[in-house]
Amino acid sequence: xxDAARFEAASSIAAVERDTGLPKDTLRVWERRxxxxxxxxxxxxxxxxxxxxxxxxRLIRRLIDHGRRPAGIVGASTAELSRMLEDCLCPGDxxxxxxxxxxxxxxxxxxxxxxxxxxRQALMKQGLQRFVADTVAPLAAAVGEAxxxxxxxxxEEHLFTEQVQNVLRSAISAHAVAGARPRVLLTTFPExxxxxxxxxxxxxxxxxxxSCLSLGTRTPLADIRTAxxxxxxxxxxxxxxxxxxxxxxxxxxxxxxxxxxxxxxIWAGGAAVRDKHKRLPGIxxxxxxxxxxxxxxxxxxxxx
Amino acid sequence: xxDAARFEAASSIAAVERDTGLPKDTLRVWERRxxxxxxxxxxxxxxxxxxxxxxxxRLIRRLIDHGRRPAGIVGASTAELSRMLEDCLCPGDxxxxxxxxxxxxxxxxxxxxxxxxxxRQALMKQGLQRFVADTVAPLAAAVGEAxxxxxxxxxEEHLFTEQVQNVLRSAISAHAVAGARPRVLLTTFPExxxxxxxxxxxxxxxxxxxSCLSLGTRTPLADIRTAxxxxxxxxxxxxxxxxxxxxxxxxxxxxxxxxxxxxxxIWAGGAAVRDKHKRLPGIxxxxxxxxxxxxxxxxxxxxx
DNA sequence: AAAAGCGTTTGTCGTGGACAAACTGAGTTC
DNA sequence: GAACTCAGTTTGTCCACGACAAACGCTTTT
Numbered sequence: 001x002x003d004a005a006r007f008e009a010a011s012s013i014a015a016v017e018r019d020t021g022l023p024k025d026t027l028r029v030w031e032r033r034x035x036x037x038x039x040x041x042x043x044x045x046x047x048x049x050x051x052x053x054x055x056x057x058r059l060i061r062r063l064i065d066h067g068r069r070p071a072g073i074v075g076a077s078t079a080e081l082s083r084m085l086e087d088c089l090c091p092g093d094x095x096x097x098x099x100x101x102x103x104x105x106x107x108x109x110x111x112x113x114x115x116x117x118x119x120r121q122a123l124m125k126q127g128l129q130r131f132v133a134d135t136v137a138p139l140a141a142a143v144g145e146a147x148x149x150x151x152x153x154x155x156e157e158h159l160f161t162e163q164v165q166n167v168l169r170s171a172i173s174a175h176a177v178a179g180a181r182p183r184v185l186l187t188t189f190p191e192x193x194x195x196x197x198x199x200x201x202x203x204x205x206x207x208x209x210x211s212c213l214s215l216g217t218r219t220p221l222a223d224i225r226t227a228x229x230x231x232x233x234x235x236x237x238x239x240x241x242x243x244x245x246x247x248x249x250x251x252x253x254x255x256x257x258x259x260x261x262x263x264x265x266i267w268a269g270g271a272a273v274r275d276k277h278k279r280l281p282g283i284x285x286x287x288x289x290x291x292x293x294x295x296x297x298x299x300x301x302x303x304x
Numbered sequence: 305x306x307d308a309a310r311f312e313a314a315s316s317i318a319a320v321e322r323d324t325g326l327p328k329d330t331l332r333v334w335e336r337r338x339x340x341x342x343x344x345x346x347x348x349x350x351x352x353x354x355x356x357x358x359x360x361x362r363l364i365r366r367l368i369d370h371g372r373r374p375a376g377i378v379g380a381s382t383a384e385l386s387r388m389l390e391d392c393l394c395p396g397d398x399x400x401x402x403x404x405x406x407x408x409x410x411x412x413x414x415x416x417x418x419x420x421x422x423x424r425q426a427l428m429k430q431g432l433q434r435f436v437a438d439t440v441a442p443l444a445a446a447v448g449e450a451x452x453x454x455x456x457x458x459x460e461e462h463l464f465t466e467q468v469q470n471v472l473r474s475a476i477s478a479h480a481v482a483g484a485r486p487r488v489l490l491t492t493f494p495e496x497x498x499x500x501x502x503x504x505x506x507x508x509x510x511x512x513x514x515s516c517l518s519l520g521t522r523t524p525l526a527d528i529r530t531a532x533x534x535x536x537x538x539x540x541x542x543x544x545x546x547x548x549x550x551x552x553x554x555x556x557x558x559x560x561x562x563x564x565x566x567x568x569x570i571w572a573g574g575a576a577v578r579d580k581h582k583r584l585p586g587i588x589x590x591x592x593x594x595x596x597x598x599x600x601x602x603x604x605x606x607x608x
Numbered sequence: 609a610a611a612a613g614c615g616t617t618t619g620t621c622g623t624g625g626a627c628a629a630a631c632t633g634a635g636t637t638c
Numbered sequence: 639g640a641a642c643t644c645a646g647t648t649t650g651t652c653c654a655c656g657a658c659a660a661a662c663g664c665t666t667t668t
Contacts, residue, residue, distance in 0.1 A: 013652075018494060019524070024652085025620060032655080033618085044627070046652060069662080071617065110535055112517050113482055155531040158491070158519040165520075169473045178417050187462070190322060193497075213416050215462040216469075220323070227459040231414055247661080317621075328621085329651060336624085337649085348658070350621060373631080375648065551630080 010040065010048035020057045027057075034074045052078070059085065059150075065243045085149060103135070104142045107160045108152060115159075119167045128171050132203045133289040136164055140196055144242065161196060168199045175206040182234035182299055187215040187224060189238065189252050197239030197270050204292045221252060225259045235265045235299065237286075240272035249273050250280060257282045267295055314344065314352040324361045331361075338378045356382070363389065366452050369547050389452055407439070408446045411464045412456060419463075423471045432475050436507045437593040440468055444500055448546065465500060472503045479510040486538035486603055491519040491528060493542065493556050501543030501574050508596045525556060529563045539569045539603065541590075544576035553577050554584060561586045571599055 013024050027047075031037055037057060039047040049057075059081040063073055066088045073081065106115040123131045143160050146152040184205055186198045195217050202212045215227065228236050236256070240249045249272045257266055262282075269286035277285045284295050317328050331351075335341055341361060343351035353361075363385040367377055370392045377385065410419040427435045447464050450456040488509060490502045499521050506516045519531065532540050540560070544553045553576045561570055566586075573590035581589045588599050 023620080026618090028653085029619070044652085069617070110531065116480070154524055154527045155519055158523060159517070162518050162520045166473050166477055169470050170477050173470050173474050176420070213463070214466050215459055216466045219462060220458055223458045227414065327651080330649090332622085333650070348621085373648070 009051050011051070011054055013047045013049070016049050016054055016057065019054060020061050022057060022061055030070060030074065034070065036074045056081065063088070082150070101142070103139050104146065107143060107156050108146070110156065110159060112159055112163060116163050116166065119163060123167060123171060128175070128203050128207055129293075132168070132200045136168070136196075136200060137289055140164070164196060165199060168203050172199070172202055172206050177206075177209060177211060180209045180211040182210055182296075182303070183232065184210050184212045184235045184237055185215065185224075185228050185231065185233040186212055186237045186239070187219040188217045188240070189244075189249070190218045190220050191248065192240060192244050193217045194239070194241040197241065198237070200289055201237055201239065201269060201292055204289050205296060208293065208296055210296060221256055221259075224256060228260060228264055233264060234303075235267055236260065237267045237269070240268065240270035242271035244270070244272040246272050246276065250276060253280055253283055265299060267292075313355050315355070315358055317351050317353070320353050320358055320361065323358060324365050326361060326365055334374065334378065338374065340378045360385065363454075367392070386454070392452075405446070407443050408450065411447060411460050412450070414460065414463060416463055416467060420467050420470065423467060427471060427475060432479070432507050432511055433597075436472070436504045440472070440500075440504060441593055444468070468500060469503060472507050476503070476506055476510050481510075481513060481515060484513045484515040486514055486600075486607070487536065488514050488516045488539045488541055489519065489528075489532050489535060489537040490516055490541045490543070491523040492521045492544070493548075493553070494522045494524050495552065496544060496548050497521045498543070498545040501545065502541070504593055505541055505543065505573060505596055508593050509600060512597065512600055514600060525560055528560060532564060532568055537568060538607075539571055540564065541571045541573070544572065544574035546575035548574070548576040550576050550580060554580060557584055557587055569603060571596075
């Protein structure tokens with residue numbers, strides 16, 4: 001490797017923060033405490049992280065999202081880290097192997113047109129709600145797992161999200177009804193940028209005659225409150241992906257609960273809040289997409 | 305105001321970074337150099353920014369996005385800063401007042417259903433391309449200006465983006481053609497998260513028979529290269545909002561130009577690259593949405 | 609099983625110094 | 639008049655190291 005290529009390849013601390021999501025302060029304190037990462041230095045004494053270390057940091061980041069702690073894993077080799085990740089995400093190993101992988105293959109191979117066609121075909125065959133619960137949700141989980149394993153990369157994940165978004169938004173638009181009850185406001189907290197959870201929830205609710213308004217991702221807590229009250233919504237729905245810190249989700253939800261009138265229900269769904277029901281009094285934790293329908297029935301029974 | 309409310313209102317340095325986009329390091333160095341911001345301190349000596357200062361920081365941030373520099377503006381009052389912003393963005397003052405504001409009013413008042421209906425009606429009346437160029441683009445500019453002036457807030461901006469996205473994605477889906485030329489890959493750089501520019505470009509190109517694939521926002525540069533080459537695309541289209549640092553856009557575009565085969569064209573559009581044509585050899589700077597069509601004609605003439 | 613107590617781990621914040629990149633404005637050349 | 643050069647200034651980002659509260663893992667008690 002010549003000098004130019006090596007220069008090209010090594011990343012500054014800001015680039016590593018962007019690529020791994022680990023704050024600069026954390027990168028420096030890990031170096032001080034654990035001796036990893038151990039970046040080279042440029043002529044000016046600034047850190048230059050080689051790509052292997054960035055890759056290893058990315059694996060570590062994913063393991064931490066799964067609940068591991070740095071001290072126990074920074075010493076491990078890249079191969080060991082990959083193995084740990086495998087273990088983390090194949091609890092029902094056999095079942096995963098059984099699953100129909102044809103859509104996942106289309107994502108892997110960037111076959112956007114075929115993917116789009118296959119999604120639309122499945123939508124037509126199954127109807128919106130079954131399509132979301134039985135096709136989109138498992139596919140999203142499979143893409144997420146493949147992402148964790150490093151088998152899919154940013155463009156595949158983006159391509160998947162975009163195509164599903166296109167199909168779901170078209171389908172949801174076709175169902176729109178005015179003035180129906182309950183009125184549901186959907187969004188995410190500011191640190192959460194995954195939108196598919198919101199779209200899937202909307203796709204489950206709209207065919208039932210609920211009137212949904214999605215604000216997209218990343219709405220500040222104070223603005224969620226204002227919008228919910230000003231718009232006269234009955235329910236505020238929040239979505240949390242697996243990477244969202246559970247603690248942050250719980251704190252935010254309790255704060256939102258305290259600031260909203262009791263008449264406004266809060267529904268929370270996604271991996272980060274699953275099984276957190278006990279710590280979330282006054283909040284309906286939605287376990288999966290079908291549970292969304294159960295929650296809707298409950299609400300209607302209570303407001304008959 | 306009681307203690308709880310005051311505690312509620314004051315923000316930590318991390319919260320201010322999130323809300324204003326100004327890095328912690330910058331906030332601290334401004335305090336050291338200019339004496340502003342001047343946050344209070346909690347029992348542990350940590351900074352607590354009162355909301356007025358956060359608001360002022362937000363104004364300063366916007367002025368800096370418009371090319372001002374900190375030394376000249378941190379001393380000004382909030383009112384003076386607001387006036388400067390007005391001056392910045394009303395070059396053709398009279399024309400702005402003339403414009404039809406009915407859609408903007410719907411955004412301001414959170415009338416999502418009416419907004420959606422009005423957008424669909426305009427789409428039907430004008431056709432996709434005129435709708436995008438004559439209705440959506442001016443509305444997006446108006447929302448952006450109102451945002452700068454502080455007249456619209458996060459929820460309004462989100463609502464606007466979501467509704468336009470719904471309408472555009474539905475319309476684009478209806479036009480999809482397989483295998484047409486040129487093949488265009490659309491995305492943004494990792495720091496750019498505004499998606500409407502991409503959707504508007506796609507909406508201009510698809511009716512002309514181009515085959516577009518959008519990867520959504522925030523694709524790393526290396527992945528853009530890989531996806532473009534592997535997918536056999538003719539053109540890579542990038543969109544840059546007004547807040548994107550011009551320098552970063554230029555560097556990134558030149559790096560991408562160097563790493564892509566010369567046969568793959570690069571088109572760049574948006575406020576951050578307008579008038580930067582001279583500094584971007586080998587890149588087609590797309591001045592506005594109608595210029596997208598001109599660029600397409602040029603490409604087809606060159607590849608007849 | 610849940611709660612409480614306790615040492616350890618961990619991320620974030622603080623200070624102050626340094627420096628390269630970006631910008632400004634005056635002077636020069638084409 | 640536009641394009642370039644060049645010293646001087648402004649500005650954002652980086653560094654080191656210390657501090658500490660919140661979160662965690664573990665044991666003991668209710």
